[in-house]
Amino acid sequence: MKIKLFLLLVIGFWGLSGTAFPSDSSSKEFQAFLKELKNRFSEYGWTDLKPEGIEWEYHRTTPGRRPLFFFPFGSGTENCTLLLGTVHGDEIPTAYVLFKLAEHLKENPDLYKERCIVVAPLVNPDGFLANPPKRVNSRGIDPNRNFPTRGWKDDALKQWQRAGRNKRYYPGQKPGSESETGFQTALINRFKPQKILSLHSPLNFYDYDGPSVGLNDFEKWLEKISKETNHPMKKLGVYPGSLGNYAGFERDIFVVTLELPSSDPRMGAQYYSQFKSAVGKFVRLGINGGKPMQSPVPE
Numbered sequence: 420m421k422i423k424l425f426l427l428l429v430i431g432f433w434g435l436s437g438t439a440f441p442s443d444s445s446s447k448e449f450q451a452f453l454k455e456l457k458n459r460f461s462e463y464g465w466t467d468l469k470p471e472g473i474e475w476e477y478h479r480t481t482p483g484r485r486p487l488f489f490f491p492f493g494s495g496t497e498n499c500t501l502l503l504g505t506v507h508g509d510e511i512p513t514a515y516v517l518f519k520l521a522e523h524l525k526e527n528p529d530l531y532k533e534r535c536i537v538v539a540p541l542v543n544p545d546g547f548l549a550n551p552p553k554r555v556n557s558r559g560i561d562p563n564r565n566f567p568t569r570g571w572k573d574d575a576l577k578q579w580q581r582a583g584r585n586k587r588y589y590p591g592q593k594p595g596s597e598s599e600t601g602f603q604t605a606l607i608n609r610f611k612p613q614k615i616l617s618l619h620s621p622l623n624f625y626d627y628d629g630p631s632v633g634l635n636d637f638e639k640w641l642e643k644i645s646k647e648t649n650h651p652m653k654k655l656g657v658y659p660g661s662l663g664n665y666a667g668f669e670r671d672i673f674v675v676t677l678e679l680p681s682s683d684p685r686m687g688a689q690y691y692s693q694f695k696s697a698v699g700k701f702v703r704l705g706i707n708g709g710k711p712m713q714s715p716v717p718e
């Protein structure tokens with residue numbers, strides 16, 4: 420009995436120290452991580468990106484001991500947008516677009532005056548930095564099927580099995596079990612965004628989920644953006660454990676998924692210039708009275 424207790428304590432301490440990571444972006448650990456990241460960036464020819472120029476904030480790490488970081492630009496609460504990239508680690512150019520955008524925001528504080536824009540460019544760093552990069556996290560779980568949505572326990576695994584048990588979409592054994600999913604729900608709880616934009620690739624469309632009130636106006640707005648950026652709109656359903664389901668359906672947050680046309684890292688800069696105006700308009704889009712249940716007001 421005593422030995423068991425001792426072992427539990429040892430394992431407990433080991434577990435704690437295993438996840439400890441100083442939450443200061445100037446720390447040795449974060450600098451080592453940045454070096455790893457920049458090596459990968461240079462393999463992709465992304466030598467113009469300077470992720471070290473932003474004082475990223477983080478409080479969590481992945482099982483691969485990599486930081487789950489973000490930067491909150493501005494402190495407004497009435498119009499807050501959360502931008503998520505690389506939820507799937509092999510959707511490479513989504514990282515470029517958001518790192519570049521974060522640099523642009525840092526240089527242009529007027530863009531986030533009286534609003535807030537939270538940028539998390541690398542939600543699944545273990546997948547992104549794997550060799551080769553992979554969609555799922557280091558535990559083989561798809562962070563976009565692991566959100567604790569209603570009915571997850573009954574549906575998530577069954578749907579996955581029915582769809583042919585594709586390992587790329589494995590939802591895990593328990594809802595909300597994954598660090599990368601917990602990271603996103605923590606950002607939603609802390610910043611209470613009215614809007615979320617999640618970048619994916621390579622399916623080539625805009626999709627959206629959100630509250631039923633105001634959705635018609637929002638749909639019209641997105642149709643306009645779709646034409647302006649010459650990028651199709653497609654309405655897919657939601658899945659158990661997906662962000663659209665968790666944030667859009669269950670929490671009345673307008674969620675846009677931007678699926679880039681390819682996962683080719685060399686396309687990063689091109690996608691940034693193709694979509695930056697759409698992202699800017701989404702960020703500026705006001706939601707009446709700050710309540711997502713009402714119609715959005717284009718600015």
Ligand SMILES: [Zn+2]
Nearest residue numbers: 507510619620
């Ligand atoms: Zn994806």
